[in-house]
Amino acid sequence: xxxxxxxxxxxxxxxxxxxxxxxxxxxxxxxxxxxxxxxxxxxxxxxxxxxxxxxxxxxxxxxxxxxxxxxxxxxxxxxxxxxxxxxxxxxxxxxxxxxxxxxxxxxxxxxxxxxxxxxxxxxxxxxxxxxxxxxxxxxxxxxxxxxxxxxxxxxxxxxxxxxxxxxxxxxxxxxxxxxxxxxxxxxxxxxxxxxxxxxxxxxxxxxxxxxxxxxxxxxxxxxxxxxxxxxxxxxxxxxxxxxxxxxxxxxxxxxxxxxxxxxxxxxxxxxxxxxxxxxxxxxxxxxxxxxxxxxxxxxxxxxxxxxxxxxxxxxxxxxxxxxxxxxxxxxxxxxxxxxxxxxxxxxxxxxxxxxxxxxxxxxxxxxxxxxxxxxxxxxxxxxxxxx
Amino acid sequence: xxxxxxxxxxxxxxxxxxxxxxxxxxxxxxxxxxxxxxxxxxxxxxxxxxxxxxxxxxxxxxxxxxxxxxxxxxxxxxxxxxxxxxxxxxxxxxxxxxxxxxxxxxxxxxxxxxxxxxxxxxxxxxxxxxxxxxxxxxxxxxxxxxxxxxxxxxx
Numbered sequence: 001x002x003x004x005x006x007x008x009x010x011x012x013x014x015x016x017x018x019x020x021x022x023x024x025x026x027x028x029x030x031x032x033x034x035x036x037x038x039x040x041x042x043x044x045x046x047x048x049x050x051x052x053x054x055x056x057x058x059x060x061x062x063x064x065x066x067x068x069x070x071x072x073x074x075x076x077x078x079x080x081x082x083x084x085x086x087x088x089x090x091x092x093x094x095x096x097x098x099x100x101x102x103x104x105x106x107x108x109x110x111x112x113x114x115x116x117x118x119x120x121x122x123x124x125x126x127x128x129x130x131x132x133x134x135x136x137x138x139x140x141x142x143x144x145x146x147x148x149x150x151x152x153x154x155x156x157x158x159x160x161x162x163x164x165x166x167x168x169x170x171x172x173x174x175x176x177x178x179x180x181x182x183x184x185x186x187x188x189x190x191x192x193x194x195x196x197x198x199x200x201x202x203x204x205x206x207x208x209x210x211x212x213x214x215x216x217x218x219x220x221x222x223x224x225x226x227x228x229x230x231x232x233x234x235x236x237x238x239x240x241x242x243x244x245x246x247x248x249x250x251x252x253x254x255x256x257x258x259x260x261x262x263x264x265x266x267x268x269x270x271x272x273x274x275x276x277x278x279x280x281x282x283x284x285x286x287x288x289x290x291x292x293x294x295x296x297x298x299x300x301x302x303x304x305x306x307x308x309x310x311x312x313x314x315x316x317x318x319x320x321x322x323x324x325x326x327x328x329x330x331x332x333x334x335x336x337x338x339x340x341x342x343x344x345x346x347x348x349x350x351x352x353x354x355x356x357x358x359x360x361x362x363x364x365x366x367x368x369x370x371x372x373x374x375x376x377x378x379x380x381x382x383x384x385x386x387x
Numbered sequence: 388x389x390x391x392x393x394x395x396x397x398x399x400x401x402x403x404x405x406x407x408x409x410x411x412x413x414x415x416x417x418x419x420x421x422x423x424x425x426x427x428x429x430x431x432x433x434x435x436x437x438x439x440x441x442x443x444x445x446x447x448x449x450x451x452x453x454x455x456x457x458x459x460x461x462x463x464x465x466x467x468x469x470x471x472x473x474x475x476x477x478x479x480x481x482x483x484x485x486x487x488x489x490x491x492x493x494x495x496x497x498x499x500x501x502x503x504x505x506x507x508x509x510x511x512x513x514x515x516x517x518x519x520x521x522x523x524x525x526x527x528x529x530x531x532x533x534x535x536x537x538x539x540x541x542x
Binding site for chain 1: 401402404408418427444445448449
């Protein structure tokens with residue numbers, strides 16, 4: 001069985017699981033307790049906070065634990081906007097953003113904010129010049145991903161951070177897919193708010209963190225007992241947090257090797273799959289996340305391809321949301337200017353550090369047969385041939 | 388993905404589609420759908436003694452679309468034309484043992500493809516059958532599809 005869908009879920013590293021189990025079975029206390037049962041969980045949690053801080057070069061007190069990326073993004077946007085200057089009513093997002101950014105943006109649009117859709121180019125990279133024209137002293141917040149989660153193209157974050165600084169707007173960056181494979185320095189990159197997810201660090205699901213730069217004023221979204229400096233109430237998921245911390249530590253320690261490994265696998269995929277006639281890479285050819293390989297095949301449809309791969313024991317993702325009721329192709333791919341039928345024929349391979357060359361070779365072996373079988377069945381195939 | 392929601396019959400037809408391809412000398416070919424929507428179907432037929440003597444299909448679409456067209460060709464092969472035109476998507480879906488709710492729309496086009504093929508066959512032999520005429524390609528069929536999904540007793 002070959003798993004190439006890291007953007008849907010990652011395996012949890014075995015050594016991380018060992019730490020989690022300890023905090024479920026032995027050190028199960030509540031970190032807020034004054035008695036002895038509280039101290040080990042408290043220490044474990046604070047160690048995790050330090051580790052996550054180290055991964056992105058943040059101070060431990062700048063890390064707020066949440067239940068995952070969606071909650072972090074909600075807290076980042078909904079928690080910071082009430083404090084931005086009066087008169088700043090623009091929020092800038094883009095087609096390459098995490099789904100929850102887009103969902104919050106449409107809610108904000110209903111509460112008086114003007115939501116700007118930053119345009120992306122054919123590689124799914126935000127166009128800085130166009131962004132410069134729409135971001136100004138009326139902009140409250142800019143939200144961008146470090147890289148497009150779907151096609152992997154790395155965003156011009158330096159230029160966009162400079163735009164944010166010049167215009168006096170806050171910059172939120174989604175680091176979910178980036179943090180395990182790209183060296184991140186939030187201080188140097190000029191980021192005010194950053195979203196992290198534990199599972200994307202090869203930690204357990206259901207935990208995440210929000211980096212809040214010291215000095216950024218925030219209002220809680222979840223209110224209660226005042227945990228996490230009052231920004232996120234609710235007894236902490238200690239085992240999960242400890243797991244996220246351990247995962248972050250391993251990501252930091254092994255970053256160089258993991259990057260090299262992923263880049264090797266990606267190049268192997270690229271060499272093997274782009275040989276198939278009528279195949280094209282989606283996203284930027286070089287400036288992309290090491291684990292992302294997004295490819296499209298002319299004349300065939302994504303879900304059929306995915307199902308046949310599944311029958312061969314290979315799990316990949318598709319940009320084509322054929323499972324949605326309205327049959328819409330991927331928003332990201334369409335915004336890059338791909339016609340619908342080409343967007344429908346896309347396949348997203350996202351690697352994790354535990355993937356191997358043998359797995360890549362298995363995909364390279366079965367793919368040509370699947371493509372030619374589906375093309376033989378496609379009414380688009382010879383219709384466009386020679387056209 | 389919702390692989391598990393597909394029943395074995397649907398998966399079987401998807402994996403081993405019946406009558407896939409084209410006919411060398413088809414009496415009529417019906418093509419419906421639009422790649423923009425993610426589904427396009429083509430049905431080729433040969434007619435002898437008012438029966439569908441042979442049939443082939445090609446589909447650009449999801450597993451459900453492929454399985455449905457495959458099943459449709461099995462259902463109508465050998466059938467009298469007057470009976471074939473009465474086959475509904477509901478019949479095909481029942482033969483397949485049902486489809487996941489969100490996939491029902493994919494089965495609609497298969498029947499439209501057959502009707503289009505029949506329309507062109509009749510036209511060729513000098514019979515006008517406006518009731519079988521394929522919808523204008525520009526026409527947005529999504530709206531109809533939505534209504535059908537809500538009304539479907541099978542989902």
